[in-house]
Amino acid sequence: ILTTLKPFGSVSVESKMNNKAGSFLWNLRQFSTLVPTSRTMRLYPLGLCKPKIVHSNWNVLNNFHNRMRSTDIFRYLFQDAFILKSDVGFQTRGISTVTALRIDRLLYAKRLFFDSKHSLVSVDKFNGELKKVNLHHEVSSEDVLTKETKPNRISSRKLSEECNSLSDVLDAFTKAPTFPSSNYFTAMWTIAKRLSDDQKRFEKRLMFSHPAFNQLCEHMMREAKIIQYKYLLFSLYSIVKLGIPQNTLLVQTLLRVTQERINEYDEICLSVLSHVLEVMEPCKNVHVLQMGFRILVDQQVWKIEDVFTLQVVMKCIGKDAPIALKRKLEMKALRELDRFSLLNSQRMFEVLAAMNHRSLILLNECSKVVLDNIHGCPSKIIINILQSCKDLQYYNLDLFNGLADYVAATFDIWKLKKVLFILILFENLGFRHVGLMDLFMKRIVEDPESLNMKNILSILHTYSSLNHVYKCQNKEQFLQVMASALTGYLHSVSSENLLDAVYSFCLMNYFPLAPFNQLLQKDVISELLTSDDMKKNVHKLHILDTCLKLDDTVYLKDIALSLPQLPRELPPSHPNAKVAEVLSSLLGGEGYFSKDVHLPHSYHIDFEIRMDTNRNQVLPFSDVDTASATDIQRVAVLCVSRSAYCLGSSHPRGFLAMKMRHLNAMGFHVILVNNWEMDKLEMEDAITFLKTKIYSVEALPVAAVNLQRTQSSENQPFILGDMHL
Secondary structure: OEEEOOOOOOOOHHHHHHHHHHHHHHHHHHHHOOOOOEEEEEEOOOOOEEEEEEOOHHHHHHHHHHHOOOOOHHHHHHOOOEEEEEOOOOOOOOOOEEEEEEOOOOOOOEEEEEOOOOEEEEEEOOOOOEEEEEOOOOOOHHHHHHHHHOOOOOOHHHHHHHOOOHHHHHHHHHHOOOOOOHHHHHHHHHHHHHOOHHHHHHHHHHHHHOOOHHHHHHHHHHHOOOOOHHHHHHHHHHHHHOOOOOOOHHHHHHHHHHHHOHHHOOHHHHHHHHHHHHHOOOOHHHHHHHHHHHHHHHHHHHHOOOHHHHHHHHHHOOOOOOHHHHHHHHHHHHHOHHHOOHHHHHHHHHHHHHOOOOOHHHHHHHHHHHHHOOOOOOHHHHHHHHHHHHHHOOOOHHHHHHHHHHHHHOHHHOOHHHHHHHHHHHHHOOOOOHHHHHHHHHHHHHOHHHOOHHHHHHHHHHHHHOOHHHOOOOHHHHHHHHHHHHHOOOOOOOHHHHHHHHHHHHHOOOOOHHHHHHHOOHHHHHHHHOOOOHHHHHHHHHHHHHHHHHOOOHHHOOOOOOOOOOOOOOOOOOOOHHHHHHHHHHHOOHHHEEEEEEEHHHEEEEEEEEEEOOOOEEOOHHHHOOOOHHHEEEEEEEEEOHHHEOOOOOOEOHHHHHHHHHHHHOOEEEEEEEHHHHHHOOHHHHHHHHHHHHOOOOEOOOOHHHHHHHHHHOOOOOEOOOEOO
16 A cells, blocks of 8 residues: 655754654554444343444544553554555655555464664564564565565365364464464364264363464454455354354354355355355344345346255255245256256255245156166165155155165165164155065064164054054064063153053054053053143043953953043034035935034044945934834945045055044944045046945946936935846
8 A cells, every 4th residue: 555644844843743743643544544444243241242333453543642642652553554664764854655564463463563773573472572673675575574474374174184183273373373264263173073072072172261262263353354255154154163152252243244245255155155054043143144145146046057056055045035036046946957966856855845945846857866866875865855855745656666665675784773764754754665664574573672662662653653564464473572672661661652652552453461551550640641741642541542442452441541531523624515415415315314423432423324234225314213223334434635544545544544443343334535536526426436335335236326316306215226336
């Protein structure tokens, strides 16, 4: 920076001195305008961050007159800003050109000032040594500074390779601090990633107590405005990952500077900034930075060239981002679809789940790529894909079958824990792969010693929810192994875990004596009825009580539970009007069926029909009272949704299967009507569909539909002749 000093006067010595001082102050005030102010955050004792205007050291020159009597004035003025070297010295007449050489104390750990002989004095902050450097006119000032005060720059990679601990990095900073300070934080985080959790905790304690740590933090705050933007982001990410509290002055200062310099981004900066926002906890400064990041992405999305950078940005944009921005990013991803690698296709599921945007086109295309390259797919990728499908409610039967087929084909090389986790995710999606579940049952039977309590609960929940053991060949052997494994943990299992396990056994119609006896003890029941999840526990205990009364439980029949009354199961808010209309047309009016029937044990059915025992004739409800109970077949019509079945099949899930079993025990013939199928059918097709469901096969004539219409118009009960379809 070149500037010009005003000429000194030539009147008297005192006048000269006054003019010298005035001119000198005038020039120093000009320098103060070169350093802008910045808004940072001050950490108050309560841990709250409050904005305050903090001025750089040159702005204190406005208060220069208040410091004129200080013996350290020159040390104060020249410790970090400029060193002035006159080509011809200070003169009483004429104009002197002064070269201002910038030395930033942020870059070095040494303070510089002039002694009385106009020599440059270097004060080392760490060892207190003084060094003098004579400034001769023939020697370049830059050379002097380079030789005496400027250490060799060292990269973060070299630091992380040469140092074995976080303290080693701080020791290296103490010996020869270099610019930028972000390299030290980046190197410390690189080293920390190599350590175990225990080592990491120990090293962090040493880091916080190291005498150079505070000085490094000060250097980082001072350098924040002058280092490259990507180094600022690297350092902020490393600082947060190292566990430095987010409400500290250091982190909040870096956040504010990151906001101010956000327009200095490039693609690398976008990627790093995305990771920074991902690891930071919510606060006002993070929220402001997030908003600025979204605005920046909205403006520059079409300029992003790298697919990985695009996916990182999409993942960071947030679930609450505007839908217009999500669609813009989706369109950008669709444009780049031809450039997607296998890894890009695998990651897209997780990316879309992170931004909570279900793009069926992207998901379908990526599913094809995943299935075409399924061999060798890591377990982590498969688990991430299934978890993302669950979060997005994306049900792709081909994808699930392909993944399950691959796991089943390579089953011998998989650990039991990984396969179980995949089965749990399949259960969350409602998907039942018979082959994989049979293989897993076989392994459990062969190696029951590998089960712990957590695995037992997960396996019981998965198999009972999907109703898989219904017709399995080794059903009894599998259930015995699971009951035996649970019995081994009865001395340590909690009451709620025991209830969950027994509830799963109830869904599978299996009643091991030891777990049931322990659960039915008064102190265990009392504990369950007073816990935080009392409503859930009461619901499961009622189901347990129903199973004890209705299922084949010889040894537990006499047990009676005293439980709070459950509220009645509410009928659907929008009852299936189409099914009611079809039944009315088919049976001859509303007098031949009943709607929204509540049964004992808190069960509810949508429609009830009463027929003769051969299901040839529908009986009006007015005639049922006079008929013998042995001559009546009660028919329960249940309108069910897709979620009541396993995905892509007509196999009922656990609760529906248990309800059907209990309705059969109460004397009902159960008919399932799929809501989504009825909605698609025309009235005639719907009548035909229900007719084949309600009447027995032998009771269906050739002209059943026409005859039914004629007799239903006369409001007469309809009797079908014998005819085989």
